[in-house]
Amino acid sequence: MSILEVRDLRVAFRQEGKRFEAVKGVSFSVDRGETVALVGESGSGKSVTALSTVSLLGSSAEVSGSVTYDGQEMVTANEKLLRKVRGNDISFIFQEPMTSLNPLHTLEKQLGESLALHQGIVGQEARQRILDLLIQVGIRDPETRLSAYPHQLSGGQRQRVMIAMALANKPDILVADEPTTALDVTIQAQILELLADLKRTVGMGLLFITHDLGIVRRIADKVCVMKDGEIVEAGPVAEIFKNPQHPYTKKLLNARSTGTPEPVVADAPVVVETNELRIWFPIQRGLLRRTVGHVKAVNEATLTVRAGETLGIVGESGSGKTTLALALMRLIGSEGDIRFMGEDIRGRNTKSLRALRKDMQIVFQDPFGSLSPRMSCEQIIAEGLGVHGNPDGRPARDLVAEVMAEVGLDPASMDRYPHEFSGGQRQRIAIARAMILRPKLVVLDEPTSALDMTVQVQIVDLLRKLQKKYGLAYLFISHDLHVVRAMSHKIMVMKQGDVVEAGQAADVFANPQTDYTRELLAAAD
Incomplete structure (x- = not known):
């Protein structure tokens, strides 16, 4: 018997007097120990379908059909039953962790809240369970992170905390809505292995929503392809990938950023360069806030980017990629040389930097959060x-x-x-x-990670076209090595603040020199 069964689910919303049908007669089931993937472009109805499983859509939604968990109807369930099921029997991992984590509470308090509410675990037992969870999801030095707030973590670290919260109560069903979007490939591989292990050991069912078909191939048993609120094709993963029937499924499977960027003009001027750039943040303790150590975010990074050239920066979450980019733009302090268009900009004050800002622009990972x-x-x-x-x-x-x-x-x-x-x-x-x-320099901080595969291809093509037209220098930060290969002339690999490898993109991909780079490339395949 299926632990989660969805039959003829229909969801509609009313906006400005008009009725919009988001989900149109969707049916599927999830067995114990089974992974079912929902794939499709943004707006296809994947997340609305997932939220319907425990009635999280709110009063504005018109929901009909049937969703049963372990034989219990969820669509018409009362609030008492829903509160018992939510977060305990059915847990969620949402795509954007900053909308789900409380900015005013520490990690220990947020993780402990769920354990206390659903399992009655408090005190030292809860603290040890929280530490175990953080280790499970790949958070380094978890003891030092317990008192941290969400804004003090990188995007990938916040997502791992969300995953830890979802797994805290060992749910029967985990609904994962783009859970690995913000994660680098090595941590992504660890998380997928962790989820697979939980499936095997506790028989957890997994409803996995993603736009990354590589993940679907690796983790899912069945796949449902959604378009415009309907499932257009469904079946075992191996069968769908080998012999897709619907044109839309074929389009998704063929969507992959390919090719290489235009060669850089031989005499292209240097736009930005650094020499042994160092970014350390002081750790201050006590009443007098004495400095007792440093968080070594970036250690002696040296780089050069010319007009029309892209430097791809890859590495795990927290490796210093974004910190390095922010220092280049003089948005945070640093030590070492930074030259922009031949000028040393380290000593410039805020007023004199303003004139340079129009030539140095940034595109962030989450467009909704930055607009x-x-x-x-x-x-x-x-x-x-x-x-x-x-x-x-x-x-x-x-x-x-x-x-x-x-x-x-x-x-x-x-x-x-x-x-x-x-x-x-x-x-x-x-x-x-x-x-x-x-601008002359554009920092692209994970600009495609939250996008569907088909849209990723369009954005990469757009960025290459704009670079060719205007001779733009790009600093391209990403954990998706397929996109990095398609965008970058040069690659810099970072780990825990250190540049462990750098060189021409073709050379790094063809002949990596360090074990860490080889590990990244292997995890991306």
């Missing part, structure tokens, strides 16, 4: 013109329309707000915001 929900698309893209001036003298709206068309957005949608766009469209807005200032 103001209160500003329209036009206001977001044009914001930099208000700060740095409009060199063309043309109306800002005309410039916004031009750059929107350039990044593949319809200029007619410029009066819409971020929530009215898909994930891929929001990332294009973030790229347009950076590109309207015609």
